[in-house]
Amino acid sequence: MLSNYILRRFGPINEDYKNEESRIKVGYAxxxxxxxxxxxxxxxxxxVGLLSGSIAIIADSFNNLSDASSCIITIIGFKISSMPADKEHPFGHGRVEYxxxxxxxxMVIIVGFQFTKSSFDRIINPSAIKFKIVPFILLLLSICFKIFLGLFNKNLGEKIDSNALKATALDSLGDVVITSVVSLSFLLSNFTTLPIDGYIGILVALGILYSGFKLTKETLSPLIGEAPDKELVDAIxxxxxxxxxxxGVHDLIIHNYGPGKCMASIHAEIPSNIDIMRIHDIIDLAERELSKKLNIILVIHMDPVCLDNEEINIAxxxxxxxxxxxxxxxxxxxxxxxGDGKSKNLIFDLVVNSYxxxxxxxxxxxIDKIILDIKNLHPEYNCVITIDKSFN
Structure with missing residues (x-):
């Protein structure tokens, strides 16, 4: 694949793309x-924009300049996020990528607002567009470059599971639509005197604004604390x-400290009559093996449960x-x-969605409703119920 060929131009890269060094090299490339x-x-x-006097094409050009600036910031973000943990940041700097x-x-939003204003000015004060075939061909060529860039970033973003690269890929493919519309308006300007350039400029600016707001939402979500990936939840x-x-397992909580940097804790139910040292060795083994396999830090808490008591099983x-x-x-x-005799407590936890x-x-x-239901079945039981929140 072309993307693999390009990656090799930046030096040898470990094909274990979850490896920290590989992520940095891929992000840099x-x-x-x-x-x-x-x-x-x-x-x-x-x-082309200056030659033809098209505000839509000039707006699209500065959209590309903001994309280049984005790439510079992405490099800086990858570099800082890869810094090791220190005293002030014991979980590392992974969230800097977000x-x-x-x-x-x-930056994208600012560019969008600027060209919305410029496009309105062009509608109010229209000026003639000079259509030329060579600039038109150059615009079509730029669409091909953007298609390649979108697919390139999408492929690499999936390899290293990077939201930043996936967002860049989406932005590039969105630019394909924008430049296609701009090219069409440039072609149509050869057949009409309507200020179509200004209207298309507004559409381009709105497309830029949409990309900026969408990217803002996607990057704020992990910073605020979004629900973990279902595949990771199921794997753990x-x-x-x-x-x-x-x-059985319950109370799984996953903390995200940046791409590929997760800490998870979970409760594991184990028979109450088993030797504590024996089960401790098994839990230790599970922590080590799953942490390595899933590239996370996993902590397992043991909850002893009684499985061979008839009264408990019936209740x-x-x-x-x-x-x-x-x-x-x-x-x-x-x-x-x-408890025993007529004074017995049923103690259990119920898991509900936090939202x-x-x-x-x-x-x-x-809790009151459930206690009432149980009391109707067994008046002799008192209930101690704890509500646990599911964060997955």
Whole structure:
């Protein structure tokens, strides 16, 4: 593939693209190629725009210049994000990559606003466009370059799982549409005296603004704290569950400290009657193997559960049937019975989505309803229920 050939021009790269060194080299290569192509396209389009007097083409040229600036910021972002952890930042500097993408987004928005204004001025004060075939061919050529750049960044973004490169790829493919519209307006100017250039300039500017706001949303989301990738959630849950004596998992929390830098904690249910040293060795092994396999830092907490007590098993089944009528409840765990005789407590945790049950009033209302349902079945049981929030 052409992308692999280009990567090799920047020196040997480990094909394990989750490797930190590989991510930096790939990000650097993508950014350098982006700078070269975008500066080249800026020069062509600015020449064509000035030659023809088209505000739409000039706007599109400065869109390419902002893309080149974006690539420079991306290089800086990759460089800083790869810095090792220090005393002030014990989890490293990975989130700088998101911040650099956010700066790029703001730059794109500024360019969009500037050319919206310029395009309105062109509509109010129209001027003739000078159509020439050679500049038109140069515009068509620039579309081919942008298609290549979009596919190139998309391929590399998927290789190293970089939101910054994926966003750049999307922006490049969006530019293909913008330049195509600009080329069409340039061609139509040869057949009409209407100020079509100004209107197309506004469309180009709005396209630039859309790209900027979309990129802002995509880069703010991981900074604010977005839900983790479902594939990673399933890989961790299924991975821990696959180890011997683990009967269930819950309370998975994943923290993102930058692309490829995740810390996760999870609770694993294990039989309460098993030797503690034996199960501790198994849990340690799971932490080491899954951390390496999934390229994360994984911490597993052990929750002992009783699996061979008939009363507990019957009560667990009955409570499971009760909670089926509550769609907001995802699962139940840590079920146990404490006490004897007529004074017994059912103690268990219920997992709900954090965005569905988001106030203490809602929590208590849910708990009260479930307690009432259980009391109708077994008046002798008291219930101690804890609501756990799912963040996945």
């Amino acid at each position: 993508a950014s350098v190629v982006g700078i070269i192509i975008n500066v080249f396209l800026f020069s062509i389009k600015l020449f 911040i650099s993408a956010l700066i790029v987004a703001f 849950s299924n991975g821990v569950s696959s180890y011997k004596h683990v009967s 667990r089944y009955e409570v499971s049937e009760v909670i089926k009528s509550y769609p907001e409840i995802k699962s139940m765990h840590d079920f146990r019975i404490v 569905e049950i988001n106030t203490s009033t809602n929590e208590q209302s849910l």
